[in-house]
Amino acid sequence: xxxxxxxYASRGDTLLFLACVVLSLAALSLPPQWREPLANGLQQSxxxxxxxxxxxxxxxxxxxxxxxxxxxxxxxxxLAAAFLPELRNENNRLRALLGLSARLGGGYVAAEILHQPxxxxxxxxxxxxxxxxxxxxxxxxxxxxxxVGLVASVGEHASVVLSWAHPEFRASAIAxxxxxxxxxxxHGAEGPGVWLLELQGVLYRQQVPPGTVIITSGLGGxxxxxxxxxxxxxxxxxxKGWGRTYLVRPAIHxxxxxxxxxxxxxxxxxxxLRNAFTTPQDRGAPSEVPQ
Amino acid sequence: MRRTDRYRYxxxxxxxxxxxxxxxxxLGDDRVAPDFLLLAxxxxxxxxxxxxxxxxxxxxxxxxxxxxxxxxxxxxxxxTLVGFSSSxxxxxxxxxxxxxxxxxxxxGTWLRNLIVLLVSGKLQSSxxxxxxxxxxxxQGLTTALVGIVVLWFFRGWLSPRRPGGATLGVSA
Numbered sequence: 001x002x003x004x005x006x007x008y009a010s011r012g013d014t015l016l017f018l019a020c021v022v023l024s025l026a027a028l029s030l031p032p033q034w035r036e037p038l039a040n041g042l043q044q045s046x047x048x049x050x051x052x053x054x055x056x057x058x059x060x061x062x063x064x065x066x067x068x069x070x071x072x073x074x075x076x077x078x079l080a081a082a083f084l085p086e087l088r089n090e091n092n093r094l095r096a097l098l099g100l101s102a103r104l105g106g107g108y109v110a111a112e113i114l115h116q117p118x119x120x121x122x123x124x125x126x127x128x129x130x131x132x133x134x135x136x137x138x139x140x141x142x143x144x145x146x147x148v149g150l151v152a153s154v155g156e157h158a159s160v161v162l163s164w165a166h167p168e169f170r171a172s173a174i175a176x177x178x179x180x181x182x183x184x185x186x187h188g189a190e191g192p193g194v195w196l197l198e199l200q201g202v203l204y205r206q207q208v209p210p211g212t213v214i215i216t217s218g219l220g221g222x223x224x225x226x227x228x229x230x231x232x233x234x235x236x237x238x239x240k241g242w243g244r245t246y247l248v249r250p251a252i253h254x255x256x257x258x259x260x261x262x263x264x265x266x267x268x269x270x271x272x273l274r275n276a277f278t279t280p281q282d283r284g285a286p287s288e289v290p291q
Numbered sequence: 292m293r294r295t296d297r298y299r300y301x302x303x304x305x306x307x308x309x310x311x312x313x314x315x316x317x318l319g320d321d322r323v324a325p326d327f328l329l330l331a332x333x334x335x336x337x338x339x340x341x342x343x344x345x346x347x348x349x350x351x352x353x354x355x356x357x358x359x360x361x362x363x364x365x366x367x368x369x370x371t372l373v374g375f376s377s378s379x380x381x382x383x384x385x386x387x388x389x390x391x392x393x394x395x396x397x398x399g400t401w402l403r404n405l406i407v408l409l410v411s412g413k414l415q416s417s418x419x420x421x422x423x424x425x426x427x428x429x430q431g432l433t434t435a436l437v438g439i440v441v442l443w444f445f446r447g448w449l450s451p452r453r454p455g456g457a458t459l460g461v462s463a
Contacts, residue, residue: 013342013375020349020371027353028364028410035363042357051358054312061317115316116359117326117430119404119422120411124361166361167413188415195418255321 040155043126051114051158055128058112058258065090090258096144097259100276107265109133113257114158122195122254123166127262130157134264138222141260146228146251146277147171147216148260159262163254164229165195173199173229174217176274180208181217184229187236187247197229197248198236208232208246215274224263226274251277299448300335303441307331318433322426325437326400328355332370333399333438334449336378337392348374362411369406373399389442396438400431 030038043051069091097110111129115121129135131154139151141161149163162169165186173184180202187198199214212232218225230248237245311327318324332351336344352370356363377399384391404427408419442449 010340010342013340013345016342017345017371017375020345020375021368024349024352024364024368024371026364027356027367028362030363039357039363042354047354047357050308050312053309054316057313058316114358115321116355117315117321117324117329118355118359118366119322119408119426120361120365120413121321121359123413124359126358188418 036153036160039160040153043155043158051126051128054114055112055157058114058128062094062112062259065094069094093144093257093259097261100142100144100261108261108263109135110259110261111135111159112259113161113254115255122163124152124160124162125254127159127161127260128157129262130155130159132156135159135262136264140216140223140227140263142227142263142277143252143257143260144277146230147223148252148254148257150222151262161260164197164250165254171223171229172217172219173214174225175208176213176215180206180212182243182246184214184248195250195253196233197250199232199246199248200243202244202246204242204244206244208244210234214248218272224271224273226272226276228274228277299445300338303445303448304331304335307334307441322422323429323433325433326403326430327437329370329373329400329403330396330434330438330441332374333377333396334441336374337381337395337449339378341375341378341382344378345371345375348372361413362407365407365410368410369403372406373403376402389439392442393435393439396435397428397431400434401427404430 027035027038065087068087109129111127111133114126114128116125127141135151135154137151137154141148141150141163147164149161149166149169151159152162153160164171164184167186169186171184172181174181180199182199182202184197185200187196199208202208210232214229214232216223216225216227216229228251230250233247233249235244236247307327307330311331315324315327328351332344332348335347339347348370349367351374352367353364355370356366359366377395381395401423405423408414408422414422
């Protein structure tokens with residue numbers, strides 16, 4: 001490493017800088033079919049030890065939390081620690097995950113989210129399960145609360161998940177009572193901590209009251225029927241054309257999660273997962289999405 | 292240049308990289324928690340030539356793009372620009388003061404997020420506004436604070452010295 005204090009950019013520095021900029025622009029313009037193998041190659045080579053390290057840290061944290069949970073049941077002095085809000089949330093989440101896994105009955109893989117600090121992290125993130133664990137592209141990614149996203153690309157031990165906040169995300173949606181059909185798509189942000197979805201393509205003659213629970217319809221074959229997407233909060237602006245659009249408060253924000261479940265086995269036609277999830281109504285009135 | 296600089300810098304940078312993949316996820320919200328990788332890059336750029344800083348930024352950015360491939364290349368471009376600018380600005384303004392370096396860390400983090408947001412083009416305008424006005428400044432602040440702590444903790448290792456052996460400047 002060259003250490004110096006009195007220097008400005010020389011011609012060599014400028015050329016190196018320009019070369020890096022050109023390479024960055026080239027990477028930006030790579031088509032997706034080249035981009036994914038390159039990203040997978042980096043994940044499986046240079047980044048493999050770092051991903052392994054992060055995964056082990058997450059596993060260690062989860063193990064420690066479970067250990068704390070057991071100790072808390074035996075030791076009354078540890079009980080106070082269990083009431084710390086963060087620990088209690090983590091415990092609830094792990095319990096809910098266990099509950100969800102029992103209700104799903106199989107055909108899933110649990111994975112840790114490997115969060116990154118970039119502002120685009122909620123749109124697309126890495127999870128610690130890949131091809132070896134049975135994950136395939138376009139597998140649905142869920143949490144006990146509902147739909148998180150879908151698997152975009154799969155590596156050996158890690159996968160890239162496209163969350164519902166990604167601009168290209170779409171899911172065929174239906175009201176829980178089956179009265180309204182539409183397409184769920186990301187809407188954007190309403191404030192610093194509230195990201196919303198919208199239900200597009202609802203027939204103009206159909207009114208959707210606030211509080212209506214929206215779930216996946218199962219059409220299209222990507223998402224099984226019955227995964228909660230969110231709750232309708234109201235119409236989205238002016239009506240245009242022959243359809244209506246409604247704002248939907250998502251069931252869960254990706255930034256809240258530390259673990260997810262990836263549905264690996266295709267469900268039989270007509271299968272309904274509605275009873276496997278805690279619907280937003282079960283959790284009371286929808287509140288602002290915490291970050 | 293001290294002979295021991297050859298291994299002191301890599302040790303500090305390695306510690307930051309390890310902290311990024313182990314400790315960071317437990318420091319709260321992703322958008323607020325300090326970015327140790329970027330901090331390592333910025334500390335490297337304080338002493339390295341702008342060209343090498345740009346190359347280091349490009350490599351770090353490309354590796355990060357592989358982990359958040361929503362806009363592959365945006366991170367590489369952002370880190371290249373931040374690395375080069377930081378090194379160049381440090382050479383031009385040359386203030387061996389911990390506050391100036393803290394400002395450098397803050398500005399570097401904010402600028403990186405700005406470039407990633409603009410180049411990726413994936414977020415809507417309201418989201419970009421919240422990111423740039425709320426979350427990025429908070430992340431810049433935490434990164435700068437951690438950077439100042441690192442500079443203070445390793446001040447004996449990081450402070451430049453004259454050939455004769457006397458330490459230049461004040462802290463860090």
